[in-house]
Amino acid sequence: MAMAIPRPRGASRKWVWLIVAVVVVGALALMVQDWHQLWKISSTPDNIPIVAMIPLVVFFTWLGFKQSRANDELIERLEADPQAAKTAHRKTLPWRPGWARELHVWPYLVRIEFMAALIVTIVLFVWSITLNAPLEEPANPNLTMNPSKAPWYFLGLQEMLVYFDPWIAGVVMPSLLIIGLMVFPYVDSNPLGNGYYSWRQRRFATGMFMWGFYMWIILIIIGTFIRGPGWIWFWPGQTWDHNAVVFDRNRDLHEIIAGWGLTKLNVYPWKAIFGGIVVGSFYLVGGLFFHWLMKRAQMSRETFRSWANFKRWATVPGELEMKILQRTSILQYLTFQFFAISILLAFPVKLLLRLLFTIKYVWVTPWFNI
Amino acid sequence: MADRPDEPNGKPAAGNGDGKPPEEQADINKLLRASSGLPEGKLEAVEPRRAGVVTKVRDPAVALAERARAEFEGYKDPQQTQLWKSIFRVSHDRSDPRNRSLAVLSNVFLHLHPAKINRDAVRYNFTWGMGGITFYLFIVLTFTGVLLMYYYHPVKVQAFKDILYLEHDVPFGKLLRNMHRWAAHLMVITTWLHMFRVVLTGSYKRPREFNWCVGVVLLVLTLLLSFTGYLLPDDQLGFWAVTVGTNMARATPLLGHEGPFGPQLGMTPFNDVRFGLLGGSIVDANALLRSYIWHCIGIPLVASIFMAVHFWRIRKDGGISGPAPVMLDSEMKPLRK
């Protein structure tokens, strides 16, 4: 095919992606045993919003990152050319010298608002005409709903009940989430990227938020599509078996270790001390992990070209990242570490411990268990 | 007639002649004088002239018709009427930038906006309009919610029946209920996407940190609004969702009777935080009433206040954060002062 017209590389890669996507979706579809069950869950009126939200989140992530990329390229260009940086308009948006800087709100903004309101109204009308709000039987305290699920936006919380005791899942975690969100702007000491999309300049902060945001959505998806009667794990497409019973072999961490010969761990106070040490080490290792992560420079294709390159990436901190770290006060740093370890890390770790290793508690004390 | 005196400086008088060029105004004044049968230059009532009966009747009639025609001319442009001007203080003149600003500033609903904004800030790719859509959904919810309140009794024997009544008998009742439901779900989604946008554009950074916190409170209130509304149909769905939800409150540390250190502090099912939320130890009539009041009065009131602060702060923090000119890595100062 030496005569073939050279095609831009991006175009052929798009085809590869498309084929991979088709194969993956096809393989997943083959694994579905019970389409009816899947349809029943997805088409439940109260689940439609989460079904709609998944493509919306994907779309807006794409929309944001498309703009980030354009800005990042501009930044790189200006960074390389100090003279241009002095004269450039510094936006990816068109600009001509004669143009006014500002627009009148009336009518230029008000008409956009009006159109947006109109479109939302139409969407709501169509949605409300085609889909009815659910109404079950009258409330009956003697007839337990199984599964008894909260509305979809709370299923993340409800799913957490599997991994943590109610006082953590229901009270401590939500409080930490709210406070964690509130301190977010105060621990981000990076002045770059204020008011424009950029990935390059704020990878760590954006990445941390997205870690939490997507984790939350994944928990909701688990709670909506995977949890069936008795809050048992049914893969999407598996039939919900209302008589299914799972014999929980869940053990506590200290029991496993004690089984290796350290029988002392089965009794107090050793049990509690052991758990404390485990949790303490978790915070230590987690702290080291985030400390390492926040200093990493941006990966590129070069990073994966050779082992040496990868090693350099993993050991030599990025320049921009070190500058940001220097600006961070000790209080900002510690606050960030606390919330990052307690929410962003504790969550998936506990989830994996439970689902893969069937470990219930890592720290057992007479007063509380974690 | 005395209410239309000529102003000495020849400026048009207030009223429907406003804005007319002086010559035209003079013509109108002439007509007015003719209709009142008064001599030139004077508008006060004077001694009636002696004249024949025909002239006595015809002259004023013709003059009156003339006057009516002239007045009617004035009504052809509704924007020049007293009624219009009393409502809209600013004429809708496209060519005058001052009027465009005043159109916003003199309107109570629009004046949360500045008169002018950054030309790039209207790009919907930047904000995605998400905050605005969230606010609009809140308005839709308030509107449909109030209409629903006309049909709903927060009473155990009645609540469920009211929903059935709404669905089957009230004209457009089903549509009303559906719209309230789906707008609520949509509002949760748009609030999250709005927050996501604020992160991606770094808009929470100085000086907008506090407004971000106000936003977080709004997010929590939005979720609480949804949650309290869930119980109101008093069906199995809401009942069990709220039962599961409030059972967590039992385990509140210190304040719940099953939480760490709760029993030690004397917490029982009849005095702990869950009891306070439900107005009882089970989800029952009191819980329904409390839910209703939180849902229809308490939380919307607090949310409105926080929204007012949120919008006010957007203005005070210098408007929407961008799209701002990009800053270069090399322009960052290494140390914080």
Ligand code: HEM
């Ligand atoms: C009921 C919920 C909310 C309403 C009605 C609302 C409304 C708005 C509106 C209309 C704007 C103007 C810009 C835009 O449309 O994006 C805005 C901006 C903003 N919102 Fe919200 N918001 C809500 C929730 C939140 C939440 C949950 C957060 C963050 C946690 C937040 C943080 C902000 C910030 C920081 C700005 C300034 C953005 C900028 O300057 O670019 N808001 N909000």
